[in-house]
Amino acid sequence: MKTIGINVNSSKDKQGKLLESIIKIIHKKIKNVKILTYKDSLGLEKEYTKNLDFVIVLGGDGTILNSQRVLAKYEIPILGINIGHLGFLAEIKISEFENVLENLFNGQYTIEERLMLQCNYKLHNFEKSHTALNDIVISKSTPGRIVKADIYINDKFFSTFTGDGAIISTPTGSTAYSLSAGGPIIYPTLDVICITPICPHSLGARTIILNSKDKISIKVNKKYNDTLLTIDGRQIGSLKDVEEVNVNQSIYRCKLIKLKEENYFNILREKIIFMTKECEGDDK
Numbered sequence: 001m002k003t004i005g006i007n008v009n010s011s012k013d014k015q016g017k018l019l020e021s022i023i024k025i026i027h028k029k030i031k032n033v034k035i036l037t038y039k040d041s042l043g044l045e046k047e048y049t050k051n052l053d054f055v056i057v058l059g060g061d062g063t064i065l066n067s068q069r070v071l072a073k074y075e076i077p078i079l080g081i082n083i084g085h086l087g088f089l090a091e092i093k094i095s096e097f098e099n100v101l102e103n104l105f106n107g108q109y110t111i112e113e114r115l116m117l118q119c120n121y122k123l124h125n126f127e128k129s130h131t132a133l134n135d136i137v138i139s140k141s142t143p144g145r146i147v148k149a150d151i152y153i154n155d156k157f158f159s160t161f162t163g164d165g166a167i168i169s170t171p172t173g174s175t176a177y178s179l180s181a182g183g184p185i186i187y188p189t190l191d192v193i194c195i196t197p198i199c200p201h202s203l204g205a206r207t208i209i210l211n212s213k214d215k216i217s218i219k220v221n222k223k224y225n226d227t228l229l230t231i232d233g234r235q236i237g238s239l240k241d242v243e244e245v246n247v248n249q250s251i252y253r254c255k256l257i258k259l260k261e262e263n264y265f266n267i268l269r270e271k272i273i274f275m276t277k278e279c280e281g282d283d284k
Contacts, residue, residue, distance in 0.1 A: 001032040002105060005052045005076075007067050009059030010039045012083045018058060018094060022081075025098050030105050044070040052076050054104075054257060058094070060084015065232045068116075068133050072252040077111055079104065079257040088175060088271050091259055100259045110258045115170045115191055115212055116250040119231060121242050130231050131250050134173030137230040138218055138245065139165030139198060141238065146201065148221040153214055163200035165227075168193065168216060168247050172254070175272055177233075183207045185272075188264065193249065216247040 004026075008019045023035060036052070038044055044055075044067065054077040057067050064080045071078065080090030081097060092100060103109060117132040130136075140147050147165050151158045169178040171186040174194055179185060183196035184207060191212035197205045210216070220227050220239055227239040239245065 001034060002030075002053045003034040003036070003051055005036045005038060005044070005049065005055040007038040007041055007044060007055055007057050007059075007063070009063040009084065012059055012063075018083060022056065022058065022094075022097060025101060029098070029101050033105070041066045041070055049076070050074040054079060056081060057090075058083055061086055061089045062233065064089045065133055066234075068254050069131060069232065072116060072131055072133075072250070072254060075252065075255060077255040077257045079259070086271055088267070089172070089256070091257060103259055104257070108259075112189060112256045112258050114172045114188060114254040114256065115193075116252055116254055117168065117170055117193070117247055118250040119229075119245065119247050121229075121239075121245045123242055130236065131252060132173070132231045133170065133254050134176045134232045135167050135169035135178060136245075136247055137165060137167050137177060137198075137228075138220065138239065139228050139230065140224075141226040141228045145226055146224065147227050148224050149227075150219045150221075151195070152217040152219070153210060155215070155217070158208075159205070161197055161200065161205060162202065163205065164198040166218070167196045167198060169196065170194075173232075175268075178207075179272070184209070185268070191249075193247075212249045214248070218245045218247070219243065220245075 013019055026033060055071060056079050057064050058081050067078060081092055081094050082090035083094055117136055119130045119136050121128050146162055148162045150160050167178045167181055171188045171190045174183060174186040178194055178196040181196050181198050183194055186194060193210045193212055194207060196207045229236040229239050
């Protein structure tokens with residue numbers, strides 16, 4: 001018997017009708033299945049989550065980001081069903097679910113693994129750690145102010161950056177905030193890390209692409225103590241009492257269920273290039 005989870009963005013399904021319809025479709029076609037339901041990722045962090053065969057995420061890209069933050073350590077595959085705005089990370093629309101259901105439960109799908117980032121720093125003698133599927137952003141907290149930081153790569157000085165901030169993104173996150181800041185589009189399954197400056201106060205400051213094995217250290221100048229740390233669109237807090245932020249690839253990988261042999265470049269054209277886009281992290 002399979003045990004699956006369904007995580008729904010309650011703001012997109014306020015009456016619970018979409019969740020109810022998905023459960024009914026599953027029970028109609030699939031025998032011997034146990035379904036655990038979650039709202040807004042609450043409860044996903046519990047120990048029994050590791051026993052799930054996969055998790056269906058009902059929402060937009062932000063819902064997938066929130067789910068993956070918890071599920072990554074259990075290495076549980078995710079099937080994204082788009083009921084949000086963009087749905088760039090989602091595999092199918094809700095209208096397609098019944099047609100792919102048997103393939104899903106019969107294991108007739110592929111797993112696409114995506115690089116994730118690990119962010120570590122020390123705050124008041126406590127070690128803090130976060131994972132990111134899209135990006136890690138260091139930025140100003142006050143309009144009109146700037147951030148000044150020294151960036152080191154593999155313990156070697158790279159550059160002193162002055163501007164609105166910096167985005168450290170995965171290939172998955174290259175089509176999010178980094179793209180809006182002038183960064184490149186990176187094929188999502190590549191193993192690279194991208195650093196993109198936000199409104200740099202220098203004509204020479206440009207995006208740099210690094211090997212995924214590289215380690216990045218950012219030391220914020222204490223004179224600029226209104227600096228914020230944001231991960232996957234979620235504000236973590238101030239960095240005024242943090243000496244150094246370290247970023248490297250995570251030991252975990254995001255695992256996305258792929259049921260269709262869809263051309264990535266078709267999706268890119270449809271949802272990014274020819275569409276006015278919102279940041280993935282906006283859907284919460």
